Amino acid sequence: MSISIKLPDESVREFEEETSIEDVAASISCGLEHAVxxxxxxxxxxxxxxxxxxALVEIVTRDSAEGQKIAREKSRGTGRIVALDAARGLAVIGMYLQHFALNETNGSIVSxxxxxxxxxxxxxxxSIMAGRMMDRGMExxxxxxxxxxxxxxxxxxxxxxxxxxxPFGVILPAYAALFVLALVLIRRSTRVLVTTAAVLLAVSPPLMILGxxxxxxxxxxxxxxxxPMSALxxxxxxxxxxxxxxxxxxxxxxxxxxxxxxxxxxIVSKLLGTFVLPGLSRSFEEWLVSVQGTAGAEPDQYAIxxxxxxxxxxxxxLSIxxxxASTFQTMLGLGAAFLVxxxxxxxxxxxxxxxxxxxGVGRVALTMYAAQFVVIWALEISGAKYDIGAIPFGDLFVAAVATVTGWLIARLPTGPLETAMRRFDRVFSNLGPVTGPTISR
Structure with missing residues (x-):
């Protein structure tokens, strides 16, 4: 079922029943990245x-006098969303490179x-969603x-x-588990979050190896x-x-x-990986062999x-x-993520x-993430070879195709999976603010 929305230029547009002002902003020329x-x-x-x-809807943009005032009052504004979506988009494009065009040149960057x-x-x-919850007075x-x-x-x-x-691992089940486990941290201080991240960097690797x-x-x-593909x-x-x-x-x-x-x-991770970890790893493996012995037969899956x-x-x-998912590999990957x-x-x-x-890719990241596995499955079914990393400029071609595809999908109000997830949210949750709407961060 659709609804009619009036715009300031007296035009009328049709949208889905669950449409928000954010969806309207994303569908018109001002673009969601400029809306405050x-x-x-x-x-x-x-x-x-x-x-x-x-409803009569007007989008307040950052370029307007009113928008600039709101942006000053709410300093966590649109620039943050643009940078975040750009970084997420680069992550998805990197995954496409890893799955379709991996080679020695890009492997050390994306893998x-x-x-x-x-x-x-x-x-x-x-964290941003939790902050908005508090701003709007949501329970x-x-x-x-x-x-x-x-x-x-x-x-x-x-x-x-x-x-x-x-042939590739899917992180979405682990990602979903993090959404649940992180609920215990949403009201904790920033210091607690930083400390927790540091502790997890040290204790997660041995626990996930045991797991x-x-x-x-x-x-x-x-x-x-x-x-290594788990939430931990x-x-x-x-x-x-x-x-x-x-x-x-x-x-x-x-x-x-x-x-x-x-x-x-x-820098620290690279130096450790080059000069310290190789020798330390050999000594550690020799000690493990002396304690555990060499690997024996495969375990009996029917045993108790x-x-x-x-x-x-x-x-x-001690791997990098x-x-x-060792401490050193996670620190290396986090360093690259912080830098990007x-x-x-x-x-x-x-x-x-x-x-x-x-x-554009970042705005439809879930759709783009899922699409690569569907494409790989279709290519596997057809028997086609899809690893073009060895072809000159094959990685650039894959990056360009992924970028253009994501940008085209982002021209829609929201991506297909993003739309489905929003509807799923609204079916199973009550998102109405307690004290009435306020200005978004």
Whole structure:
């Protein structure tokens, strides 16, 4: 069922029944990245305000005098969203490179790092949504319901993609688990979030290695703590993102802090990976052999627990290889993620158009993420070869196709999966503010 929305130029447009002012802004030329608020029948309201048939809607943009005033009052404004979407878009494009055009040149950049950048951006978005909840006076229970509904939706999409049985891992079930587990942190201080991320960086690797052994066949528990694609392995990046989401990414100081800290983490990780970890890893593996002996026969899957589990891969604790999820590999990936996000935040507002192709991909990140597995499945079914990394400029071709595809999908009010997730939210959660709408961050 559709509704009619009136615009200030007296034109009338048709939208879906669940449309919000944010959807209207995304569909017209001003673009969502320039919108800071809306007017509903002349009253200033939040961008997420739902609309009814016959509503008169005006988009308040950052370029207007009223928009500039709102942006000053609400310093966490549109620049933050643009940079965040651009970074998320780059993460998705990097995944396409990893799956369709991996080679020695781009492998050290995208392998493993794009996943952590994607999860970091997810943590930032999560923190922003929690902040908006507090601003609008929404009951914590309503936010928890919304996140639980979103986690269920993402989990279902993840398992549908896993059923395609493509050669690549799907992180969506772990990502969904993080949406649930992070609920305990939404009201904690920024200091607690930073401390939690640091602690997780140290303790998650041994716990997820143990979980990869003990929980390998327990699917739900495996999604939470069963190896390098589990929520526990990705938790340091997600919680770090939640902490970053508390800061104003439109400020130069924040962007420079991200760039400098990311650079330091990259340099330290590279130095450790080159000069320290190889020798330390050999000594550690020799010690493991002396204690555990050499690997024996495969465990009997029909034996009683714990005799049916494989031995933990403790040697991965000192690995810096992609997707090992060790402390050092996570620190390397987080350093790269901080650097990319910080550089995106440094792009001035006047030339932010350079980020628009990546912003488009980031706005429909869930749709684009799922699409790559469907494409891989179709190519596998047809027997076609899709790894073109060895072809000259093959990686540039894949990056260009992914960027253009995401940009075209983003021309819609929202991506197909994003629209479905929003409807799922509204079916299973009560999102109405308690005290009435206020200005969006």
């Amino acid at each position: 608020a809306g007017k509903l029948n002349g009253k200033l309201v939040d961008l997420s305000t739902p609309l009814q048939d016959g 493993g790092n794009t996943t952590l950048l994607f999860v970091l951006c997810g943590g930032i978005s999560y 914590p229970a309503a936010f928890r319901t919304r996140m639980l509904a979103r986690a269920v939706f993402i989990d279902m999409i993840g398992y549908l993609l896993i059923m395609l049985n493509t 990869g052994s003990v929980l390998s066949e327990a699917y739900l528990l495996g999604d939470m703590a069963g190896g 392995a990705l938790a340091p990046a997600f919680v770090a993102g939640m902490a970053i989401g508390r800061f104003d990414l439109t400020k130069m100081r924040t962007a420079l802090s991200l760039v400098s800290s990311g650079t330091i983490m990259l 627990w714990p005799h049916n589990v494989a031995p933990p891969l403790w040697h991965n604790l 290889a992609p997707h090992s 996000l910080g550089l995106a935040c440094l792009v001035p507002q006047k030339i932010s158009a350079v980020l628009k192709p990546f912003v």
